[in-house]
Amino acid sequence: MIQKYNLSMRMMHWLSGVGFLFAIFLGIILTHTSWIDESNEVQYILLHKSFGLLVFFLATLRIIIRFCSEIPNSVADNKIEKFIEKFTHYFLYFSIIALPISGYLMSSFGGRTSGFFGLFDIPLFISKNDELSGSFYDIHKILAYITLCFVGVHILGFIKHLIIDKNNILKRIV
Ligand code: HEM
Numbered sequence: 001m002i003q004k005y006n007l008s009m010r011m012m013h014w015l016s017g018v019g020f021l022f023a024i025f026l027g028i029i030l031t032h033t034s035w036i037d038e039s040n041e042v043q044y045i046l047l048h049k050s051f052g053l054l055v056f057f058l059a060t061l062r063i064i065i066r067f068c069s070e071i072p073n074s075v076a077d078n079k080i081e082k083f084i085e086k087f088t089h090y091f092l093y094f095s096i097i098a099l100p101i102s103g104y105l106m107s108s109f110g111g112r113t114s115g116f117f118g119l120f121d122i123p124l125f126i127s128k129n130d131e132l133s134g135s136f137y138d139i140h141k142i143l144a145y146i147t148l149c150f151v152g153v154h155i156l157g158f159i160k161h162l163i164i165d166k167n168n169i170l171k172r173i174v
């Protein structure tokens, strides 16, 4: 049995993970308009959408790669830990797909296009509907903060293995 994730899994973990952290950081900045110069707000939204879409493309590729990869055995000590580990991983996979989709739907129902770093725009496939745009805003916001909590659990799990179990599982993914 292998003890380490393969190179493509390791690369996709850090690319999509860092992309996710950038997207959520920019999302949080957008809600604190006093932190930024108002004249730059549109630029921040464009950057937020671009990083969000990047996460979506990387996450799709990452999930395909995962299906084709051999995954190392879990390092969980007991059934409860194994459940938390599995649930957290599956939730994070779900979220890096669902968050960008909810963001895109929020913008599209609001009648706004979404671009990718100025390279191309994703066309509007749906007609304007402010009510649905509002609902997707709520979904996007709630899901983003729940996901942030799960990232916290994920990192705490790593710290637990490192400090209590004296097992540096980071070596498996770097
Ligand atoms: C500094 C932050 C992070 C650290 C230190 C970290 C660490 C790790 C480690 C050590 C593993 C391997 C677990 C094992 O060996 O069983 C792992 C796997 C994983 N990480 Fe992270 N991670 C971080 C950020 C993220 C972020 C931001 C996401 C997604 C939003 C993420 C999603 C995942 C997923 C889904 C897996 C499971 C891989 C699989 O088995 O398919 N990680 N992470």
Ligand code: HEM
Binding pocket: 019, 020, 023, 024, 027, 028, 030, 031, 045, 048, 049, 051, 052, 053, 055, 096, 099, 100, 101, 103, 104, 106, 107, 114, 140, 141, 144, 145
């Ligand atoms: C992993 C990807 C993403 C994450 C983690 C994320 C996270 C967030 C967060 C935390 C907020 C602030 C919510 C609040 O407290 O009000 C936000 C707002 C927003 N997001 Fe995202 N988002 C992602 C992807 C996207 C995508 C792909 C789009 C559109 C294509 C998008 C469009 C927006 C818009 C329009 C807002 C509202 C900005 C405003 O307040 O004017 N997001 N996002």
